[in-house]
Amino acid sequence: MRDNVLWRKEANIVMLLAQRLEISPERALEVYYHTRVNKFMSSADYGLQHMSDLYIVDEIVNELQFG
Numbered sequence: 001m002r003d004n005v006l007w008r009k010e011a012n013i014v015m016l017l018a019q020r021l022e023i024s025p026e027r028a029l030e031v032y033y034h035t036r037v038n039k040f041m042s043s044a045d046y047g048l049q050h051m052s053d054l055y056i057v058d059e060i061v062n063e064l065q066f067g
Contacts, residue, residue, distance in 0.1 A: 006049055010041065016057045035063050 010032070018028035032038055037060050040046040048056065 006041065009049065009053065010038075012053050013056050013060075016053055017060055020057055020061060031064070032060065035060050037063060 014028045014032050015025060017023075017032060018025045021028065021031070023031070037048065037056060040048045041056075042049075048059075
């Protein structure tokens with residue numbers, strides 16, 4: 001996935017995460033960067049970047065809840 005497309009996808013994910021968790025976008029960005037999902041997003045091995053943004057947000061929330 002091209003870097004600029006991935007960057008826009010991550011920005012959308014952060015905004016959706018902020019809405020879901022009812023936190024500021026800045027806090028959501030911090031949360032996002034400390035998740036395993038963030039690491040998987042940049043690796044083509046997992047294909048996570050091809051999943052829907054809402055699916056990825058659900059994965060982040062699950063990671064936060066269950067570690």
